Amino acid sequence: MTATLRDYQKEGFRWMCRLDAWGAGSCLADDMGLGKTLQALTFLTYKADKGPSLVVMPKSVILNWASEAERFAPKLNIIVLNKVAKRQSVIHNAKEYDVLLCTYGLLTTEYSALTRKEWNVICLDEAHQIKNRQTIASQTAMELKAKSRIMMTGTPLQNNLAELWNLFQFLNPGLLGPWARFRDNFIIPPLDKRHLMLLKDLTTPFILRRTKKEVLTELPEKNVDKYLVELNDEERKVYEEMRRLAEVKFKRHKSKKEREEAKTLDINFFAELMKLREAACDMRLVHEKWAEPSSKTVTLMELLESITENPENNVLVFSQFTSYLEMIKPELKKREWDFLYLDGQTPMEKRQNMVDQFQKGQCRLFLSSLKAGGLGINLTAANYVILLDPWWNPAIENQAMDRTHRLGQKRVVTVIRLVSSQTIDEKILTLHEKKQDLSDSILDGTGESYKLSYEDILDMVAPF
DSSP states (O other), X not given: OOSOOOHHXXXXXXXXXXXXXXXXXXXXXXXXXXXHHHHHHHHHHXXXXXXXEEEEEOGGGHHHHHHHHHHHOTTSXXXXXXXXXXXXXXXXXXXXXXXXXXXXXXXXXXHHHHHHSEEEEEEEETGGGGOOTTSHHHHXXXXXXXXXXXXXXXXXXXXXXXXXXXXXXXXXXXXTOOHHHHIIIIISSOOOHXXXXXXXXXXXXGEEOOOHHHHOTTSOOEEEEEEEEOOOHHHHHHHHHHHHHHHHHHHTTOSHHHHHHOTTHHHXXXXXXXXXXXXXXXXXXXXXXXXSOOHHHHHHHHHHHHHHTSTTOOEEEEESOHHHHHHHHHHHHHTTOOOEEEOTXXXXXXXXXXXXXXXXXXXXXXXXXXXXXXXXXXXXXXXEEEESSOOSOHHHHHHHHTTTSSTTOOSOEEEEEEEETTSHHHHHHHHHHHHTTHHHHHHTTSOOOOOOOHHHHHHHTSOO
């Protein structure tokens, strides 16, 4: 390794080695930005002479992995499997010091070759990608054979304890018992203190979780501000009508029997909620004939004008809706502002080029979808982050924020949430208060899992 590891990173490496010597897998769950990839590369280098290894990850982080390995682990022979033509041959012939990188999607398409191979180390990056035991990716991952297993995720638990069971079923099969027994003990009944402590005792030895606050005392502050946007009269009138109709529709399914019988109920509910979320951003997303930019868009332009007056400020703008970002582009062009744009359709090579441009200061404004820009990129050149719409899970938003608030950041980071007043935006932030730090509370044995209930859904369309 050519990198100089920080003390906490050295301890992370030693911890993985200790568990590996005991024949156990490890879950590195450090905060975003603490160098989980570097610690994993150190472990892969340490084990490299024992055979070929496989690292599975989302598409968005492959180039970052390859770049980090080239820079810090030159002894490893990195092969990006997604770019290889004769994949089955490469998998079959993989040998010592070879580390194959592949996406979760490729894991399923190359199922036969990957599951036949006996791997030295299997590493799952952003391991919450297999949190759902019923997905093909999860089921394929369980079939992989390896002498050593490690997982990396800043969000080992996003929504409920079923996710934790599935991750551990890959990491240390059988530790949490059969699914049916775990479900009956931890999922169905309300969790009591005894069960929480039992779960903590079982999982804590195999999860290493450090926060930036604990280990990076030199990291600048991150200030998160809520910026309320008042809808204009026309927007308010249309939004309220949409909300009222949704409320009436939802209440028709209020009885438990009706909810159980309506197999498409959840899909219908979330489709309605999605329309409200879009309306809170820009009415043009739900009404084609709407002509004027939204109050939120106008506010965004005013904020950007104020922020970019200072030539040293650089800004990331996130939205879940690529359709909304497309509406923002003409407003930026109208003002002759240069910007970069990233979404899920951006090729990996172009993605890295844009990151390099931004980091070098060649462009000061970076627009990105929450999903595409929330993982695998370092954008420490930014000192402002604007979130245009709240997402259901605060953990996903935190990942987006931490694209800039991470190792290498020298400036205070200001995060601005643009929240349309008295809309579903505010309701979701209230929900965040219930879900915030879900992973920490469970892993510390001090809380219980929280699911989005029918009452929560109904509250989203209740009047203020």
